[in-house]
Amino acid sequence: MTDPALSRRRVLAAGGLGAGSLLLSGCDRLNASPAFKGLLADVGQLHMRAQRLITGDALAREFGEADMSPVFRANGSVRSDDPIYRAHLGTGFADWRLRVGGLVRKPLELSLDALKALPQRSQITRHDCVEGWSAIGKWQGPKLSTILAAAGLLPEARYAIFHCADLLEGKPYYESIDLIDAFHPQTILAWRMNDAPLSEAHGAPLRLRVERQLGYKQAKFVMRIDLTDTLSGIFGGKGGYWEDSRGYQWYAGI
Numbered sequence: 570m571t572d573p574a575l576s577r578r579r580v581l582a583a584g585g586l587g588a589g590s591l592l593l594s595g596c597d598r599l600n601a602s603p604a605f606k607g608l609l610a611d612v613g614q615l616h617m618r619a620q621r622l623i624t625g626d627a628l629a630r631e632f633g634e635a636d637m638s639p640v641f642r643a644n645g646s647v648r649s650d651d652p653i654y655r656a657h658l659g660t661g662f663a664d665w666r667l668r669v670g671g672l673v674r675k676p677l678e679l680s681l682d683a684l685k686a687l688p689q690r691s692q693i694t695r696h697d698c699v700e701g702w703s704a705i706g707k708w709q710g711p712k713l714s715t716i717l718a719a720a721g722l723l724p725e726a727r728y729a730i731f732h733c734a735d736l737l738e739g740k741p742y743y744e745s746i747d748l749i750d751a752f753h754p755q756t757i758l759a760w761r762m763n764d765a766p767l768s769e770a771h772g773a774p775l776r777l778r779v780e781r782q783l784g785y786k787q788a789k790f791v792m793r794i795d796l797t798d799t800l801s802g803i804f805g806g807k808g809g810y811w812e813d814s815r816g817y818q819w820y821a822g823i
């Protein structure tokens with residue numbers, strides 16, 4: 570119902586706010602009432618929640634410095650025996666490059682310095698491993714969205730695949746996320762953890778932090794990011810090392 574005359578008649582029938590000025594002052598009075606303000610706030614919350622459900626933009630909870638775990642254990646691979654990786658580790662990753670390719674307009678090769686020079690995000694979040702432990706840590710690095718924007722996605726791009734330097738039980742570790750999580754504001758490529766450069770055990774020089782997902786999605790030792798239109802044909806086709814080998818859930822939302 571958008572007929573102004575009709576809605577005006579309804580207003581009049583409902584209690585007699587007549588002229589424009591009266592309507593205004595009526596609104597002012599309403600606005601001043603605490604109950605009405607509360608109602609507006611509730612509607613705002615509801616709208617935000619609904620919108621985030623639709624856009625997938627809900628943020629993972631962030632914590633304060635005081636909440637950081639005194640010990641953040643390292644899990645899965647805590648080193649890579651790949652000779653090229655070991656050589657890069659030995660030289661402080663000075664000549665190492667993160668490669669970004671696949672369904673992009675402009676493939677990139679980014680040095681650690683280049684990644685550090687991009688706008689940074691820092692976040693204190695809780696890491697939840699399916700093996701039954703959690704830890705709160707601080708992560709810093711450029712947003713993945715910044716890097717993907719620089720590479721320019723081709724229209725067919727659907728997934729970002731993270732190729733890692735380590736093998737688990739002889740097989741390369743890898744992970745993947747869709748573009749909603751890839752462009753999520755808390756999805757970063759962390760080179761810094763708890764105010765220090767990432768250690769080897771935690772995935773030096775670079776790891777994924779995708780904060781609304783379980784521990785196994787947080788790919789360590791990330792060497793290459795490939796944009797694809799499908800997960801099939803990549804290793805076991807289920808989108809990740811654990812997904813392929815143990816049938817772990819691909820989305821792995823917390």
Ligand SMILES: Nc1nc2c(c(=O)[nH]1)N[C@H]1C(S)=C(S)[C@@H](COP(=O)(O)O)O[C@H]1N2
Pocket residue numbers: 641642643644645646647697698699733734735737742743770771772784785786787788789790
């Ligand atoms: N490349 C690689 N990434 C990985 C793993 C791994 O074995 N290799 N293990 C995963 C699992 S199961 C967890 S819980 C976290 C552990 O991260 P942390 O060592 O920093 O605690 O890394 C994830 N990312």
Ligand SMILES: [Mo]
Pocket residue numbers: 644697698699700784785
């Ligand atoms: Mo894990």
